[in-house]
Amino acid sequence: MTDTARPGTGRARRADLGRPFRWLWASTAASNAGDGITRTLLPLLVVTHHPDPAAVAGLTTVNMLPWLLFALPAGVLVDRTDRRRIVLGSNVVRGAALLGAAVVLAGDRPLALLYALAFLLGIAETLADTAAPAMLPRLVDERQLERANGRLSAAQIVLNEMVGPPVAGLLAGLTAVAALAAGGALYAVAALLLLGLAPLAHPGRAVASDGRRGGVLRDVRAGLGFVLGHRTLRLTLAASALYGVVFSATFSMLVLLSDRALGLNGTGYGLLLAAGSLGAVAGSWLAPRAADRLPVVRLARWSLVASGAAYAALGLQRQPVLAALVLAANGVFMTGWNIPVMSLRQRLTPEHLQGRVMSVSRLCSWGSMPVGATLGGLLAEALSVPAVFTVCGTVLAVGALLLLAPLRHDPPAPAAQPVHSDLLDKG
Template identity: 30%
Template structure:
C-alpha cells in the first residue's frame, strides 16, 4: 500500500502572498514612523506651541484607545483585504491634503488635527485586519514564524523611520508626508496582487455584536490572564522610558548617549524578534510567559542596583530583547485558538486593554518620578514587576498551558497552506476548554 503523501508546505521566503503582505506593511510602517516624528516638528514650525504639538499627538493616538472595539467588528464583518485597501487609500488621501496645504502655505492646526485623527482611525482598522489575515496567508505550522518576521519588520522599520523623519523634514516640511502617502500607495498595490482571501469563506453580514470579542476573551482563562499581564508590563515599560532617561542623565550620560541607548534597545528588540520563532518552538507557552516576566524582574533589579550607565543600558536593552519572545508566543497562540469570525474583535479587545495601560504608565511614571526621584521610582516599579512575575507563576491557567506542546521543528499538518479553515474545529475545542 502506498502511503498518502502529505502536501508540501511552501516556505515563507517563497510564499508570494505572505511576502506581498509583509513588504507592503513594512514600507507603510517606515513611512508612518517618519511622519510620526515629523508631526510635532511641523506643529512647532507652524504654531510655535509645544502644547499644540502635544494635542496633535494625543488626538492621533486617541483612536487606538477609543475605536479598536468598533473597528474590530467591521474587520470581522467585512472583507478584510478590501478594508485594508480602503484604509490605505484614505490614509494616502489624508496625507496628500497636508502636502497640498503646505504647497500653498495654508496649513492650520485644525487641519492637522483632523488628518491625525483620520489617519489614526484607519490605521487601527488596517492593523486589526492585517493581524487577522496572517493565518490565511501562511500554513498553520508557520504562524509563529510569520509573527516573528512581522515583529522584526515593525522594529526594523521603526528604527529606520525615526531618524529618517527628522532628516526628511530638514529637507522640506512636506517631504516626510509625501513619503508617507507614497508608502500607503505601495501597500495598497501589494494588497491588490494578493490572491488568497483573508478570512474563511465569504464574510457574513448578519448582525454581530461588537462586544463578542471581549466576551470570548473573558471566557478564555489563559488569554484573559495574559492580557492583564501584558497591560501590567506595558504600564511598566512606559513608565521606565521616562525613568531610564532621568537615571541615565543622573549617571552623567549626555543627550546624545541617551539617544544611542534607546537605539541599542531598539536593536535588541529586533534581535529578539528574529529569535522569537525559535524560542516558541523550543519552549512551551507557560515557560515563555513565566520566564519573560521573571527576566524582566531580574533586569529591573539590575537597573535599580547598578551605578554604571553601561550596565543600565545593557539591562534596558535586555528588557527590549525579551518583549518579542512574549509577543510572538502569546499572539500565535491567540490566533491559533480564536474562531476566524471573531479574530478581529478578539485582537481589538486585547489591543484596547493593553493600550489603555500605556497613557496610564506615562502618568504614573511622571508622577512617581516627581514625588520620589528616579532611584526610588525604579524601585517601586521593580516591586510591580516582581508582583506580575509572581502572578504569572501562580496562575493556574498559565501553568495548564504546558499541556499544549510547543510548536515542533518539523510541524506537518494535513491541510494545504491557505486552504481555508478545515482545522478550526479542533482549535475551537482548545478555546472552549475553560
C-alpha cells in the same frame, strides 16, 4: 497538550512561509516605514509652529484617541468584511491624507489641521493594525505563526523605530512637504504591494448564538465574552495591560534617567534607544526558535518576568554602557513575550473572532499606556526617576508570576483551519 515542546514544529518552522506572506510582509514593511516618518514628523511640525508643551501633548492624545474610541467596533468590522480590503483601504487613506497635507500645509500649518491629520491617521492605523494580524492565521500554517510574527516584528522595529525617525528628521530639515510626501508615497506603495495578495474569502459573518447576525454592540459583547471566558486569553490580556502600564511609565521617564542618572546628552539618549531596538530585533529572531523548543506559555511567562527584572536593574545603573546592555537585553525579553503571546492568541481564536480578539488585545495594551505615563510622572515626583524603574520592574516581575502561574501548559488549539485554498501557491 502537555508542558513540552510541540512535536514536529521545527520542520514546519523551517518551511517556506509562502508567497502570500511575502506580499503581506512587504506591504507591512512599507507602511511601517511610513509610520516611522509620520510619527516623527507630526510632532516636529507642531513644535516648529506651535511651541507649546500642551499642544505637543495634545497631538499624541488625538493620535491615540481612535484606539480608545474605535478599537472594539474596528474588531467587529474586521470580522465582518475582507481583512485584506481593510488594510489596503487604510493605506490608501493614509497615503492620500499625507499627500494632500503636503499641498495644504505647504504654507501655514494651523494646529487644528495638524490635529485632524493625526486623528485621521489614528483611525486608519486602528483599522489596519487590527486587520493585518487577524489575516495571518489564514496565510500561514498555525505551526509557523511565531516565525511569521517574528519577521513582521523585525520589520516594524527596524523601519518604524530605527530607520523612519532619522529619515523624517533629514527630510524635515530640507522641507516638511518632502517629508509628508515621502510618508504618503510609502503608504501608497504599501497599498499597491497588497494587491499582490489574492482577496481572502469572507471570514464568516459575525453571528450571535442563535444564528442571526447581530448589531455592533452584540458582536462586541460576543468578542469580549469569548476573551473573558477563555482562561489563557483572559490572563495573558491582563498581563499585557500590566505590561502596557509599566512600559509607558518607564519609557516616559527614560529621557530623564538618561540625563540625570546617566549624564547623557541627546546623542547618548538616542544610542540608548538604539540599543533597545537592536535587542528587540535580536529577540524577533530568537523568540520563534525558542518557541520551537519550549512550551509557549512558559517562554512568555519567564520572558515577562525577565523584562521586569531588567527594568528594575535599569533603575540601579549609573554606567551608560551597562544601561545600554540592560536595555538591549530587555528588548530581547519584550519580543520573547510579544511574539509567542500574539501567536498563541491567533492560534486559540476561531477565525470569525480574530478581529475582535485582536481589538481587545490592542485596547488592553494601548489603552493602559496613558495610565502608565501618568503613574510614572507621579512616582518620579514622589520618589525619584530611578525609583520609577525599580518599582515598576518589580511590580511587573511579581505580577507576571501571579497572573500567569495558573498557565502551566500550552492550551490545545481549536480544530485546525486550512489555509485559504487560493493562497496555497508557495511560489
